[in-house]
Amino acid sequence: MKQEKADRRSQRTRRLVSAAFAELVAEMPYDKILVQDILDRAGIGRTTFYAHYFDKEDVLNSIIEQELELLTRQIDRAATGQRLIPSLELFEHAYHSQNQQLRALMQSRASDFLWEALQVALCRAIESALTTHWTEKYSSPIPVPVVSEYLAGAFLTLLKWWVTADMPYPPEQMERIFQQLALPGVWALLTESEQKAGIDADVPTLLSRTHL
Amino acid sequence: MKQEKADRRSQRTRRLVSAAFAELVAEMPYDKILVQDILDRAGIGRTTFYAHYFDKEDVLNSIIEQELELLTRQIDRAATGQRLIPSLELFEHAYHSQNQQLRALMQSRASDFLWEALQVALCRAIESALTTHWTEKYSSPIPVPVVSEYLAGAFLTLLKWWVTADMPYPPEQMERIFQQLALPGVWALLTESEQKAGIDADVPTLLSRTHL
């Protein structure tokens, strides 16, 4: 079920299946999609399909895995710095994602897996960043994993809403909204002396509540 | 498929099916559960099942609907006051929920529907409270629906984590955590003069960031 250096025909088939699946998932709920639907839409034979995928779920997973890899790489790259979460990059990634696949997928119910996987990946990265770069500043009875969970969830909620609403605002504005809504609570957990540093230059402005 | 004043036998059947389903959903992913599994577990006949439910999904929906009604009533009741969200009551509701059904359901993957429905209900309530009681204080470029979405999402993220982790803290502590993490960003959107009023007495304390 893997492709090392694939025959053109194999690539073609996989491409057709992915495209067909993306279309279908945008039209109807995942669990209503039949293998036959994929076959018809992709214009391939039954045998061919099963030569490439175990089953319907395998198609979903392969697409998600592929997309998730890009995102995870982006997240981990940011985790090496002091930033807790590469929010702007993620908003922009979704925004500029040429292939409709990502949007269609995110909007459909099939993406529950994707969102959950993203939540986990984000959470890990945030926790790591928090314990690596902010340990000495962090003094709060709230456990770090809870903070991470909250931040990841708050971000993904906004991202999800934004994508579902067909991205009515530019990524930069979403980034600002996220900073204003979700981060003050986290900053408050870090000792005062360091609040001006790192993460974002908007911090002081936000906490003074004057520019709204 | 409804029961007005049901025969004892009908009640028994529905009860058995609900219980069996709750058990199964705690043991395996929803889409792996067969009707036959429910039949075996509940100890009823195939014919009987289809006399009460359209299909497997109908069982899930009926349980969710039932639970959702309780929660929605609680949410709407709080929405009449100035509070944005009855967080403490919801944490406590989950905590004291005697029947394992709620916990098992929330922890399983089948509950995606429930979470989504909760998100919508919460969002509506928050938006309503915000436009009703806070209009004159609210002056921000961030649209009210976005704020509502964020608050509902942030709360549900914490609730979800808490339930999944088998509720390691008392509801009161979760309430405090939620207030500290998620609300500062929202309060900052309301004009300064009113920040001491309503919602929660902890507000000033939080914003001064001294008690952490």
Next chain:
DNA sequence: TTGGTTTCGGAACACCATGTCCGTTACCGA
């Protein structure tokens, strides 16, 4: 208790989607 009504249960059934196997055809890479 009785008698009419409703539900239950079991077996058999048609239906449909799944996943596999075959021989043949078309395409690819070298």
Next chain:
DNA sequence: TCGGTAACGGACATGGTGTTCCGAAACCAA
């Protein structure tokens, strides 16, 4: 050009679904 590999269509076994029929059992009201 030629050997290998993938696509194809059709047929097939499998397994879960939802329905039907009918006798037995449980219910409820009188």
